[in-house]
Amino acid sequence: MHLDLADTKKIAYILAIIGITALILLLPEERQVEIAAINESSIGEKVSLSGSIANLKISSGNAFFDLENNGIISAAYFSPTLEQASILKNGSAVKATGQITRYNEKLEIIVKRVEEID
Numbered sequence: 001m002h003l004d005l006a007d008t009k010k011i012a013y014i015l016a017i018i019g020i021t022a023l024i025l026l027l028p029e030e031r032q033v034e035i036a037a038i039n040e041s042s043i044g045e046k047v048s049l050s051g052s053i054a055n056l057k058i059s060s061g062n063a064f065f066d067l068e069n070n071g072i073i074s075a076a077y078f079s080p081t082l083e084q085a086s087i088l089k090n091g092s093a094v095k096a097t098g099q100i101t102r103y104n105e106k107l108e109i110i111v112k113r114v115e116e117i118d
Contacts, residue, residue, distance in 0.1 A: 029046070030045075030046035030047050030048050030097050030098075031045070031046075031047055031048070032047070032048045032049075032050070033047050033048070033049065034049075034069070034070055034071070035049055035051055035067060035068070035069050035070060035071035035072065035073050036070045036071035038071070038073055038100060038107055039107075040107075042100040042107065043100050043101060043102055043107070044099065044100065044101075045099065045100050046097070046098070046099050047097070047098070047099075047100060047109070048095050048096070048097045049067055049069070049073065049095070049096050049097075049109060050069055050093070050094070050095045050096075050117060051067040051068050051069030051093070051094070051096075052067070052068050052069065052091060052092065052093055052094075053065045053066070053067065053088060053089060053090055053091065053092045053094060054066045054067075054068050054072075054090060054091075055090070056088055056089065056090050058085075058088075061079055062076065062077065062078045062079060062080075063075075063076075063077040063080055063085065063088050063111075064076055064077075065077075065088065065090075067094075067096055067109070073107060073108060073109055074103075074106060074107075074108040074109075075096055075098075075108060075109045075110075075111050076103070076108060076109075076110055076111065077096075077098075077110075077111035077114070078110070080111075080114075084113065084114055087114050087115070087116050088114065092116065093116070093117045093118065094114045094115060094116060094117060095114065095115045095117050096109060096111045096113075096114050097111070097112055097113050097114070097115075098110045098111040098112045098113075099112070
């Protein structure tokens with residue numbers, strides 16, 4: 001069987017589309033975890049944490065708070081939208097999604113979005 005350049009390009013495009021589709025479907029999304037389960041091995045993970053907001057501080061358009069639920073973790077939410085910022089209130093139950101990092105020798109979550117929960 002002989003493949004010319006045009007056939008080779010078609011095969012390459014098809015394989016590229018299959019590969020990209022597979023990556024999109026297989027890429028891990030954030031996982032729901034308990035705050036108490038966050039540890040050093042969690043650094044860099046994308047997670048969703050549910051809890052109540054405490055000690056909320058807004059500074060220069062950024063929100064800093066503790067998320068409490070069978071444990072406590074500090075949270076930093078940089079430049080939330082007005083809609084997202086309206087959800088942030090002390091005592092509010094939320095699901096915060098973001099990435100676990102270390103700051104000043106403490107684990108924290110850098111929040112990318114919040115959702116109100118009941």
